[in-house]
Each structure stands twice: as structure tokens, then as C-alpha cells.
Amino acid sequence: MTRDAGFDDFLDAVEAGDPYYLVDDDGGAHLPPMPHDPVTGEAGLTERPVPEPGEILTHTTTQIAAPQFEDDTPYVTAVASFGPVNITGQLRDIPPENAEIGQAVTLGVDRSETRDERVLVFYPV
Amino acid sequence: MTDVRVAGVGMTPFGRHTERTGRDLFAEATARAFTDAGVERGAVEEVFFGNFMGEFAETQGHQGPLAAEVAGVQAPATRLDSACASSGAAVRYGVERIRAGADVVLVGGAERMNNLSTAGTTEALAAAADALWEIRAGLTFPGAYALMANRYFERFGGDREDLAHISVKNHANAVENDLAQYQRTLTVEEVLNATSISSPFGLYDCSPISDGASAAVLVSESFVTAHDLDAPVRITGTGQGSDTFALQDRESMVRTPAAERAGEAAFAEAGIGPGDVDVAEVHDCFTVAEVLALEALGFYNPGEAIGAANRGETTIDGRLPVNLSGGLKAKGHPVGATGCAQISELTKLLRGDHVNSDAVPDAEVGVTHNAGGTVASCVVHVLEVDR
Numbered sequence: 001m002t003r004d005a006g007f008d009d010f011l012d013a014v015e016a017g018d019p020y021y022l023v024d025d026d027g028g029a030h031l032p033p034m035p036h037d038p039v040t041g042e043a044g045l046t047e048r049p050v051p052e053p054g055e056i057l058t059h060t061t062t063q064i065a066a067p068q069f070e071d072d073t074p075y076v077t078a079v080a081s082f083g084p085v086n087i088t089g090q091l092r093d094i095p096p097e098n099a100e101i102g103q104a105v106t107l108g109v110d111r112s113e114t115r116d117e118r119v120l121v122f123y124p125v
Numbered sequence: 126m127t128d129v130r131v132a133g134v135g136m137t138p139f140g141r142h143t144e145r146t147g148r149d150l151f152a153e154a155t156a157r158a159f160t161d162a163g164v165e166r167g168a169v170e171e172v173f174f175g176n177f178m179g180e181f182a183e184t185q186g187h188q189g190p191l192a193a194e195v196a197g198v199q200a201p202a203t204r205l206d207s208a209c210a211s212s213g214a215a216v217r218y219g220v221e222r223i224r225a226g227a228d229v230v231l232v233g234g235a236e237r238m239n240n241l242s243t244a245g246t247t248e249a250l251a252a253a254a255d256a257l258w259e260i261r262a263g264l265t266f267p268g269a270y271a272l273m274a275n276r277y278f279e280r281f282g283g284d285r286e287d288l289a290h291i292s293v294k295n296h297a298n299a300v301e302n303d304l305a306q307y308q309r310t311l312t313v314e315e316v317l318n319a320t321s322i323s324s325p326f327g328l329y330d331c332s333p334i335s336d337g338a339s340a341a342v343l344v345s346e347s348f349v350t351a352h353d354l355d356a357p358v359r360i361t362g363t364g365q366g367s368d369t370f371a372l373q374d375r376e377s378m379v380r381t382p383a384a385e386r387a388g389e390a391a392f393a394e395a396g397i398g399p400g401d402v403d404v405a406e407v408h409d410c411f412t413v414a415e416v417l418a419l420e421a422l423g424f425y426n427p428g429e430a431i432g433a434a435n436r437g438e439t440t441i442d443g444r445l446p447v448n449l450s451g452g453l454k455a456k457g458h459p460v461g462a463t464g465c466a467q468i469s470e471l472t473k474l475l476r477g478d479h480v481n482s483d484a485v486p487d488a489e490v491g492v493t494h495n496a497g498g499t500v501a502s503c504v505v506h507v508l509e510v511d512r
Contacts, residue, residue: 007257031258031374058279058378060271061324062263066248069263077264079272079373086373088262096324101279112263120262 001117006033011118015109019050021085029084053104053125054082061096071114080105080122089120126394129223130356131508132344133162134469139337139457140306143239147176147183148195150338151235154462155196158233162342163354168229169342172202173219175212175234176461181249182237196340198231208253209410212339213464213495213504217363219343220506228348233340234466236459246334250460253498255371267323267331267411269372269499274325274413276378281428285325288412289316290434292329292454295409298441299451301480304470306335306457330412335457339466358472362397362507364390372499379428381500384421388494388505392423395490395507399423403488404474405445406467408496408503409452415439418494419447422505441484449474449481464495464504475510487512 010032013019022030022045024037029048036043059078062069069075076091076099091099092110105122112119135157137150151174159166174192179185193202207214212234219232238246250266251259259269278284293313299305311329319327349356366386369375375382392398399422407418419430424445433439439447450456450470453463471491473479491508 004257004261007261033257058272058276060268060275061321062265062268063321063323064243064247064265064267065263066251066260066265067244068248068260070244072263075263077262077268077272079276079378088258088264088371088373090263101275117261 011109011120014107014120019107020047021050022046023048031085031087050085050107051083052106054080054087054107054122056080056099056101056103056105057086058101059091059099061099068115068117069112072112078122087120089122092121092123094124126224128346129220129360130344130346130349131341131358131360131468131472132164132349132354132356133158133160133342134340134472135161136304136339136466136469137337138304139335139459141239142336145237145336147179147185147235147237147338148191150237150336151192151233151340152195154233154235154338154340155231158340158342164229164342164344166197169198169200169231170227170229171200171222172196172198172231173215174202174204175215175464176204176236177206177208177211178236178238178249178252178460181245182241196231207502208497209408209460210464210495210497210502210504211461213467213493214365216341216465216468216506217365217504220360220363223343223345228345230343231340232343232465233338234461234464235338236461237336238334238459239336243334258371258373265323267326270411270413271323271326272372273378273417273499277413277416277431280379281431283431285317286313287431287435288330289313291409291412291415292316294434294440295448295452295454298449298481299455302451302456305451305455306333307455326411332410332453332458335459337457337459337462339462339469341465341468357511358475359509360506361509362391362393362395364388364394364505366503368501370501381417381421381503383500384418384494384496384503384505387503388422391505391507395509397490397507402445402490402492404449404471404485404491405447405494406450406452406471406491407447407494409448409454410458410496412454414496415447415452417500418496422492422494441481446484449484467493467495468506471508475508
């Protein structure tokens with residue numbers, strides 16, 4: 001699979017144990033790829049480490065998937081808060097019925113069952 | 126600022142028309158609209174056409190001039206893609222073009238979806254989400270709205286049964302609407318027991334996969350006068366809003382600021398407030414979307430619209446009937462056609478020639494709310510009728 005600049009760099013960083021977000025001059029937090037402050041257009045965003053663990057804000061168990069995840073169903077997709085940034089990923093190592101809002105999670109990278117492609121995931125703490 | 130009149134509207138029946146092309150569907154919708162309008166095709170000065178997934182479904186891009194051609198119109202033509210709000214955006218561009226001096230503009234949209242597999246349609250619709258942060262995490266569109274629904278339940282309360290009443294209401298509204306994909310009622314139990322798609326949504330929380338087209342002929346006041354047209358419905362307000370593309374970047378996943386901004390702008394142009402609205406067609410692509418729409422437009426405070434259908438406030442005999450057409454849920458949701466279809470149905474409701482017009486015989490003001498993605502895009506229109 002062709003790499004997506006910025007996003008795959010983020011996955012590399014998660015795999016290396018150093019996930020990061022970007023912060024602008026006003027303290028606004030953004031996820032890569034973000035070339036500049038999306039509000040002001042100012043360049044010069046700086047990297048900061050993503051604080052872990054995060055906390056699940058919401059989740060859903062998907063039964064009907066797009067072709068690239070057809071063999072992965074059912075799977076849990078969640079949005080989790082990691083300090084100043086929220087991140088979307090799949091929840092691993094827990095039965096879907098046990099997924100809970102408020103669950104503490106860490107970031108990881110796994111492979112999809114269907115196409116063996118990298119997926120951003122959450123592991124329960 | 127000149128008023129914009131809706132001279133005529135037209136739709137195909139929405140449904141499963143697997144073998145019909147988008148161009149065929151749009152030709153039918155525009156023929157109906159021109160007949161309804163009593164306007165010659167040669168008078169059209171510009172065409173705005175909404176379509177979202179033509180490249181996926183028909184390997185067909187560059188659909189603006191194609192839309193004009195099948196409509197029998199020779200005029201500059203542009204396709205707009207704003208996901209499920211594509212033809213709402215087309216209507217808005219048409220309104221602005223009339224205000225800028227044109228006399229006649231053709232607007233509308235079309236979508237062919239059922240020639241793809243369910244998985245293929247799911248993939249195509251997901252293209253309205255963030256390809257990196259959402260699609261690569263396996264997020265589907267039902268999944269995205271399911272995330273919003275579960276967050277809403279956590280923040281404000283409510284449950285699947287509250288959402289089920291929205292589906293039941295909109296299906297009941299569609300029973301007599303021959304343009305609707307599903308002319309049958311549902312019970313709360315049927316909704317709750319349906320196959321799970323993406324929790325908390327079952328099949329009947331989701332709008333169907335639909336084929337169809339819609340069109341409207343918009344004209345200036347002076348054109349109406351010069352040609353002695355019968356065009357009692359005016360578009361008196363238009364508004365559009367945008368928001369962060371990915372759901373994860375929203376300050377709140379239970380508010381839709383793009384819709385709030387679009388609604389405020391449209392209401393301000395029309396010189397009205399939410400309390401002046403008699404009837405609304407809102408974007409119920411999933412049951413929770415109707416809740417979020419009603420709150421964004423100011424009909425309810427945040428957290429208070431969840432039980433509106435259950436309480437009978439938005440039903441056909443309620444104080445604010447919502448989605449008398451059947452909504453996206455039962456009328457169907459050929460995504461690129463939906464926004465203009467709302468205009469078509471609301472125009473007929475206000476004129477008095479819709480099958481459900483008798484439910485709102487004195488209605489003077491109606492609103493349409495058409496959302497794209499997880500409401501990263503939204504277009505709102507205010508329609509008023511001469512009484």
C-alpha cells in the first residue's frame with residue numbers, strides 16, 4: 001500500500017512508542033498531516049508527545065463494513081481522548097459487548113484481517 | 126434583494142432502479158420540473174447539479190454538462206459535490222445566481238447506488254469521511270453517526286427506543302407518498318429487533334440505499350410577472366456552514382455547528398426565527414441525525430429533541446411536523462438528489478398539492494436542512510408561500 005505522508009509517519013511513531021501531535025502558537029492541538037494552523041494559516045507547528053493513557057469517548061460495533069474491512073467484522077471503532085487531541089481507532093483485546101465509554105486505553109498499530117493493512121488501534125489498560 | 130421563486134419541481138420515485146442510469150433518472154426529474162413550471166427549457170441560463178458518488182457507481186465524472194444535456198438545456202452547467210448535501214448546495218448556488226441577476230436557473234441532483242453491492246455502496250459513502258483518520262480505522266457512515274448517537278446518550282440520555290420512534294414516524298408519513306421508497310409502516314418493535322448495522326443502529330435506523338433524481342426550476346420575481354407564472358413558493362433564506370472534516374476534531378460530537386451556522390444565516394435572510402416555522406424537512410440519514418438537526422436549527426435546546434417524536438411533537442399532528450415526505454428514512458436517500466428533493470417535497474407541501482398537505486393547511490413557512498458527511502457540510506433553506 002502506498003504510504004500516506006503524515007498519517008503513516010504518525011503510525012510509525014506509534015509503533016516506535018513516540019506518538020506525537022502538533023501544536024500551534026495559540027496552543028491549539030492538531031493531528032498530522034497538518035501543514036499549518038488551520039485557523040490562522042500560520043506555519044511553524046511543533047511536535048509534542050501524545051499523553052497516554054487515553055479515554056474512550058464513544059464507540060460502535062460495526063457489523064456491515066466496507067470491502068477493506070469485510071473480514072474484520074464485528075469490530076469496535078472508537079474515538080478516544082488523549083489530552084488535547086481525540087483519535088479514532090479500533091478497540092482490540094476486548095469483546096465488543098464489553099466496550100465502555102470511559103475505558104482507559106493506549107495507542108497501538110495492528111494489521112487488518114481483510115487486507116493485512118496497518119490500523120490504528122486502542123488497547124485497554 | 127430579489128425573491129427567488131420556485132416555478133416548478135420534479136422527482137423520480139425514489140427506490141431501487143438498479144438498471145437506470147443517473148442521466149436517465151435526471152432526465153425524468155427535469156422533464157417533470159419543466160412541466161410543473163410551465164417554463165421553456167430555452168429560458169434556462171445556468172444549471173447546478175448535485176452528485177456525490179458517480180465515479181464509484183458509474184465511472185462517470187464531469188457530470189455538469191451531462192446533466193444539462195439530458196435536461197435538454199444549453200447553458201453553463203456545474204456539478205457540485207458536498208456529499209449528501211450536494212443538491213442542497215446546487216439549490217443554494219441557483220438561489221445566489223438568481224439574486225445576481227439571472228431569471229431562470231435549473232437545479233437538482235441524481236444518484237445511482239443500487240448497481241453496487243452493499244459493501245461497495247458502504248465504501249462509496251465512506252468517501253465522505255476522512256480517508257486517513259476515519260476510513261483507515263474502518264469507520265463507515267452508519268458507524269460515524271453511531272458514534273454520535275452513543276456520545277449523545279452518554280451526554281444527554283435517551284435510548285434506542287427514542288430513536289425508533291423517529292423511524293416509525295417517518296415511515297408512517299411515507300405511506301401515501303408514491304415517490305417514497307418505502308410506503309409501509311414500521312413498529313417500534315420491528316425497529317428495535319432489526320439486524321444490527323453499527324450499534325446502536327439497526328437496519329431501520331438507517332436510510333436505505335436508493336436511486337433517484339430531483340430537480341427544480343428557480344426563477345426571478347420579474348420573470349414570474351412577465352410570464353404570468355403560478356409560482357407561490359419563494360425561497361427567502363439560504364445558509365451554508367462547514368465544520369472540521371473528521372468527527373474526532375469536533376469540540377463536541379453531539380452538536381452540529383455547521384447546521385447551526387447555516388440555519389442562523391438562512392433565518393436571518395428570511396427575517397424569521399425557529400418559532401415561525403410551520404413544517405420542516407430535515408436530513409434524517411440516520412435516526413439520530415433528525416435529533417441533531419432539530420437542535421441545531423433551534424427548534425429544541427441541546428439534549429431535548431431526543432424524545433420529540435416519542436412525545437408526538439414532530440409527528441404529522443404535532444406542533445412541528447417533521448419529514449412529512451417520509452424523510453430520507455422512508456422516502457429514500459439517493460444522496461446527490463436528496464437536498465433538492467427536500468425542496469421539491471416542501472414546495473408541494475406549502476402549495477397544497479402534496480399528499481400530506483392536508484396535515485399543514487395553514488403552513489406559511491417551511492425549512493429544509495441538508496447535511497453532508499457527519500455534518501461537515503450543511504445547507505439550510507427557508508421557503509415561504511403566498512397565502
